[in-house]
Amino acid sequence: MRFIIQRDRLVHSVQEVMKAVTSRTTIPILTGIKITAVEDGVTLTGSDSDISIQSFIPIEEEENEIVEIKQSGSIVLNARFFGDIVRKLPMDTVDIEVLNGFQTIIRSGKAEFNLNGLDAEEYPHLPIIEEDQTFKLPADLLKTLIRQTVFAVSTSETRPILTGVNLKVEDDELICIATDSHRLAMRKAKIDNKVVGSYSVVIPGKSLNELSKLLDDTNELIEMVITENQVLFKAKNLLFFSRLLEGNYPDTSRLxxxxxxxxxxxxxxxxxxxxxxxxxxxxxxxxxxxxxxxxxxxxxxxxxxxxxxxxxxxxxxxxxxxxxxxxxxxxxxxxxxxxxxxxxxxxxxxxxxxxxxxxxxxxxxxxxxxxxxxxxxx
CATH class of the missing domain: 3.70.10.10 (Proliferating Cell Nuclear Antigen)
Structure with missing residues (x-):
């Protein structure tokens, strides 16, 4: 694998996926970022098995070349070292090349780093999500919904279901509810597209906090896809997966x-x-x-x-x-x-x-x- 990329775009994508990477994991490869280069661009993936974030950098945007792919391939690099390296590189472009045995050379100007990589085949696969039911929300509204409810989730693991926000979808309305049994926050919002059927899922508060940091205050539409045990948020060049909490959320309406x-x-x-x-x-x-x-x-x-x-x-x-x-x-x-x-x-x-x-x-x-x-x- 080899590609040459604009440093700023690489740094931005690394910062996005780092939000899902944790050093406290029982799966060593998850302390790394997976980098995949194919002919239409470069994808970075970070995951802690609860949250997975995928950031895509296209080869060009608005007729500006961002990435030049010399050879496709993939590698997993230690997130902390790789993040520190690309942030401090001297020039505006970075040349990344993977040699035999997962040795990775990172060049920029006169600086050259040699980093030991891991086999990308060993990296856990992201969930495959059937996209038969999706709805869209403007990014700024989604951020507001999170801000106005997530603070009320429980911080205690005694009732794990209360550490998440209950997201309910009925017809053209989305309802977010959070409670720690001493307080409750609820916010409703209209959805533009009609949703068939109804949903009630619980998204971990931690996931929503991280998602909120990634979203811009724009009216760009974010697509939400809900399955039995995962939720996927799709923004431009960004995928954010989160597991859902299992169990029934208490009926808060009678409170x-x-x-x-x-x-x-x-x-x-x-x-x-x-x-x-x-x-x-x-x-x-x-x-x-x-x-x-x-x-x-x-x-x-x-x-x-x-x-x-x-x-x-x-x-x-x-x-x-x-x-x-x-x-x-x-x-x-x-x-x-x-x-x-x-x-x-x-x-x-x-x-x-x-x-x-x-x-x-x-x-x-x-x-x-x-x-x-x-x-x-x-």
């Missing part, structure tokens, strides 16, 4: 209360900053608790009291308070995460009592919902 006893509308940024200040004196971890109390005249009080540290209270003018008086305690972190995810300047919080879950929504956007369980304080 969401349909009535409310107290409803508060407040400016999101002011509320977020007040909670942030109140949490300064709340202990980290489990005791990161802030209390909200409704007062007369549409005022809410945000306070925190940690006997050994001190206490803080702040009054905030709400835009409206309807219903019963309320005193409720909650995790400052959970509410701040939820407020950061919601887009909109004004939010409505619906409470059904001091010990019941409460819901935060943007005032003018019903596609999104954040639900939080209060904290019991004695």
């Amino acid at each position: 969401i209360p349909n009535e409310s006893k107290t409803s508060i509308t407040v400016h999101s940024k002011d509320f977020l900053q007040a909670i942030d200040r109140a949490s300064l004196l709340a202990k980290e971890g489990k005791n990161n608790v802030v209390k909200l109390t409704t007062l007369v005249g549409g005022v809410i009080e945000v306070s925190s009291n940690t006997p050994e540290i001190g206490k803080v209270s702040e009054e905030l003018q709400a835009e409206s308070i309807e219903g019963e008086e309320l005193k409720i305690s909650f995790s400052a972190k959970f509410v701040m995460d939820a407020l950061k995810a919601l887009e909109g300047t004004d939010i409505t919080i619906n409470f059904t009592g001091a010990m019941r879950p409460f819901i935060i929504r943007s005032l003018h956007d019903d596609t999104m919902l954040q639900l939080i369980l209060p904290v019991r304080t004695y």
Whole structure:
């Protein structure tokens, strides 16, 4: 195998596939990047067996030559060393040649590296995915869906299914739900093309975080393909595979209360900053608790009291308070995460009592919902 390639494009592709490579793997060859050169371009593949990323570099783009293929073939090179080498090469082009015995020579200007490769035949094959059911979403919308839900997945492996985001597709609507059993984030979005049948799959939160880093904030369409145990996201010159989590995602619809006893509308940024200040004196971890109390005249009080540290209270003018008086305690972190995810300047919080879950929504956007369980304080 031998090809000459623009260094910048190679570095970009290496960085993309590196997101799937981990040094903590029981399969040694997966610490490498698989490089395959064929007549129409070069493909790089990285995988940790949960996530696989494939980046394709075409021989030319917009009539600019990017790669010159001298001889087709494939090799697996240690990801860390190869990544470091190509990033620091002196010239704009790189010449990569594989000799007998998987010896790989990387040349650029007067620099020449000799790297021991591995047999690409030993590299695990990517899943073959039947593409009979696909739907498309703009990249920026997909990024937003991930950002507004993935933070609520569980970080504990005691219930592995909760470490993923439940993605449901029905007709022309996509619903993303994440919960760690103390809070829940939900976001809905319309899909342009009608989907036959319905789906409900759970994608690991880790996979979605990595996917989000790869996507650009553009309205370029990303194609999604769902199978029994894999999901594939296809962007231009990029394939992102992730395994799905096995098991049934809990039915979260019954957690969401349909009535409310107290409803508060407040400016999101002011509320977020007040909670942030109140949490300064709340202990980290489990005791990161802030209390909200409704007062007369549409005022809410945000306070925190940690006997050994001190206490803080702040009054905030709400835009409206309807219903019963309320005193409720909650995790400052959970509410701040939820407020950061919601887009909109004004939010409505619906409470059904001091010990019941409460819901935060943007005032003018019903596609999104954040639900939080209060904290019991004695």
